[in-house]
Amino acid sequence: ETGVTQTPRHLVMGMTNKKSLKCEQHLGHNAMYWYKQSAKKPLELMFVYSLEERVENNSVPSRFSPECPNSSHLFLHLHTLQPEDSALYLCASSPRLSSYNSPLHFGNGTRLTVT
Amino acid sequence: KNEVEQSPQNLTAQEGEFITINCSYSVGISALHWLQQHPGGGIVSLFMLSSGKKKHGRLIATINIQEKHSSLHITASHPRDSAVYICAVGVTSGSRLTFGEGTQLTVNP
Numbered sequence: 001e002t003g004v005t006q007t008p009r010h011l012v013m014g015m016t017n018k019k020s021l022k023c024e025q026h027l028g029h030n031a032m033y034w035y036k037q038s039a040k041k042p043l044e045l046m047f048v049y050s051l052e053e054r055v056e057n058n059s060v061p062s063r064f065s066p067e068c069p070n071s072s073h074l075f076l077h078l079h080t081l082q083p084e085d086s087a088l089y090l091c092a093s094s095p096r097l098s099s100y101n102s103p104l105h106f107g108n109g110t111r112l113t114v115t
Numbered sequence: 116k117n118e119v120e121q122s123p124q125n126l127t128a129q130e131g132e133f134i135t136i137n138c139s140y141s142v143g144i145s146a147l148h149w150l151q152q153h154p155g156g157g158i159v160s161l162f163m164l165s166s167g168k169k170k171h172g173r174l175i176a177t178i179n180i181q182e183k184h185s186s187l188h189i190t191a192s193h194p195r196d197s198a199v200y201i202c203a204v205g206v207t208s209g210s211r212l213t214f215g216e217g218t219q220l221t222v223n224p
Contacts (some may be wrong), residue, residue, distance in 0.1 A: 040116065042214040043201070056211070088156050103148070104212070108157035 003027045006091050006107035014115055021110045023074040023091030029105070031097045032074045034066060036082060037109070039086040049074060050097040081114045088112070118142050121202050121215035128222050134189040136218045138202030141183065148212065149176050149187050150201040158201070161187070192222045 004025045013019050023032065032045040048056035049068040063085075065077040074091055091107040122137045138147070144159050149161040158192055162169050162176040164185075173192075178185040202215040 040216065042119070042216050043203075058211075068137070074154050082157075090158065091157070092158075095175050103160045104150075106150075106156075106158035108155060111156065 002006035004091055004093055004105050004107035006030060006089075006110050007043050008110060009108065010111045010113075012113045012115060013078070014082065015083070017081075018077070018079040020078065021076040021089055021091075021112075023076075025072055025091075025093040025105070027093060027095075027105060030071060031072075031094045031096050031102075032068060033092040033094075033104070034074065034076050037090060037092040039087075043090070045108055047076075050099070055097065078112075080110075086112055086114045117215065118182070118204055118213050119204055119215040121200075121218050122222075123218060124216065125219045126221070127160050128191050128192050129222050130193060130222055132192050132222075133208045134196075134220065136187045136202075136220070138185045138187070138215055139183060140185075140202075140213075142178075142204065142213070144167060144183075144204040144205055144206055146205045147178055147185050148203040148205070149185075152199040152201060154198075161200075186205070190221075193222050194222045197221050 007022045011086050021113050032049045036044045045058050047059045047066045054067045067075040088109045090109045092104045094102045118141050120139045130153050139154050146165045148163050150158050152158045153160050172188045175188040199217040199219050201217045203212040
């Protein structure tokens with residue numbers, strides 16, 4: 001049990017589908033993150049939320065749309081994805097925004113395959 | 116060139132061996148993180164350090180700020196240590212970490 005729960009664990013979707021990834025944390029953390037992990041590449045930061053406000057959008061294509069309705073929940077809405085978007089999508093949280101000195105707590109990730 | 120370089124990329128060891136994974140970085144940092152990722156995908160934070168040395172069980176992490184280098188050591192390695200070990204650094208400005216590509220460790224019985 002990591003304290004950060006992601007659903008679904010696996011997702012296969014066509015390029016015309018619309019789906020959403022969900023992340024939930026009950027650690028009382030104020031910051032939440034979406035990361036993308038592609039094969040043989042370092043983790044890439046996609047979005048950062050602090051107290052439900054988006055503070056960073058790392059040049060992510062608009063086909064990825066984040067939503068943070070409250071400090072415990074984070075969504076990543078997906079539409080008209082491309083096959084190159086297939087990757088492991090990881091959610092993380094930290095007690096406060098400055099993650100450089102605050103440990104990250106990761107979920108188990110959603111393995112996304114776009115066909 | 117990535118700001119965070121790990122070596123080796125792949126490492127195979129026999130159970131009981133002493134293991135060292137290295138991380139070099141090129142920027143000024145406030146903290147360095149060592150993370151462990153098992154085949155299922157989930158990532159666990161092992162250490163966060165800004166100076167000196169930390170120990171937890173069979174794991175030891177050291178950092179040399181002047182040389183911009185950190186090492187993760189595993190003593191008496193075990194097959195359950197098989198995982199990807201990731202180094203990440205945090206700089207004082209911004210909220211992001213910069214990650215290395217990871218080291219795939221396989222410990223054979």
